[in-house]
Amino acid sequence: MKTKIHWLRRAKGSSSFVSVLFFTFHFSLFTYLSSCSKELDVDYQDVEPKYVVEGTINEDSCLVILSQTSNLSGSTAQLPMDDAVVTVTLPDGSTQQLKRLAGNRFSAPIHAEAGKTYGLKVEVAGKTFTSQSTMQKPPYLYRCYVNWQNVATVKMLVSRFVVRDDSTMENFYYCHIYRANKSYAWDVANDRWASATHAINYPVAFVSEDVINDDKPEDADKVLHVGDTLHFHVRSIDKAAFDYFYALHQNGSKAINPKSNIQGGCYGYFSAYSERRMAVVIPQELMDDKEFKANNL
DSSP states (O other), X not given: OEEEEOOEEEOTTOOTHHHHHHHHHHHHHHHHHHTOOSOOEEEEOOOOXXXXXXXXXXXXXXXXXXXXXXXXXOOSOOOOOTTOEEEEEOTTSOEEEOEEOTTSEEEEOXXXXXXXXXXXXXXXXXXXXXXXXXXXXXXXXXXXXXEEEEETTEEEEXXXXXXXXXXXXXXXXXXXXXXXXXXXXXXXXEGGGBOTTSXXXXXXXXXXXXXXXXXXXXXXXXXXXXXOEEEEEEEEEOHHHHHHHHHHHHGGGGTOOXXXXXXXXXXXXXXXXXXXXXXXXXXXXXXXXXXXXXXXX
16 A cells, blocks of 8 residues: 655744644554554655745834745755845834844834734745735633533543633634743644623633643643643634644644645645633642532633
8 A cells, every 4th residue: 555645844943833834644544554554655756845924013023934845855955045134014104124043033112002903024045925814903801711521422621711801802812831941832823712791702622631631741741730821812813824734723633734725836834813821720629529610710
């Protein structure tokens, strides 16, 4: 049995979302191998590398990370980046060039305002990538909590955020949970999750009771322990950024790069956002009492 798999991985220094695809891909491959008695001959095929642009702008600053794809074989030559120029177009039409930091990171102290649209231009090796994004109003982050929930016949520990949704406009949200300064889980939500009282109560991460009790080394990235602190970063994002992240999340099992909201033929995204944060500490009571709910600090 011979299967050809086309797979791009990010070069060293890339952001965490590629690891989501990487994990899902290997889990799916393991499942497939476990159920197949024939030999699997994987034929990797090299493809041309592409640039990856990840840009964000918020109330405090603008950050753009420029990287590239590479083949699993590692044979692809490095794309030139030394001449890269990154600029942001402000709402009044003026432009500001971002300062280059270490590792092809570009930054500037730009303070974005809600309701204003910002443009991004990246010029590198004769290529030009452009995008724009509109800054959203800060999310009304009402609460974050962790509690037990029955999912079919399995008891799951679920991490959730709750926002008061503005019913006068269409809203989109991105939540990233960090534990010990490392990515734990992320997801996006929109108005279709809003209740009759205009609240969105959204589950971001699930881990089963059995996985927690077994506490195997291979599950260390999922298992929660007493004393762990989950930091919830909840953003209001525009539709273009939501569409990108939604596709990325949905396509994880297919190892497919979603369509970028940046024009010019690269991967990645550009997002102007407002963010609010909360933290939840995992208490002993949560592990002892399945009816207990651990709320934000």
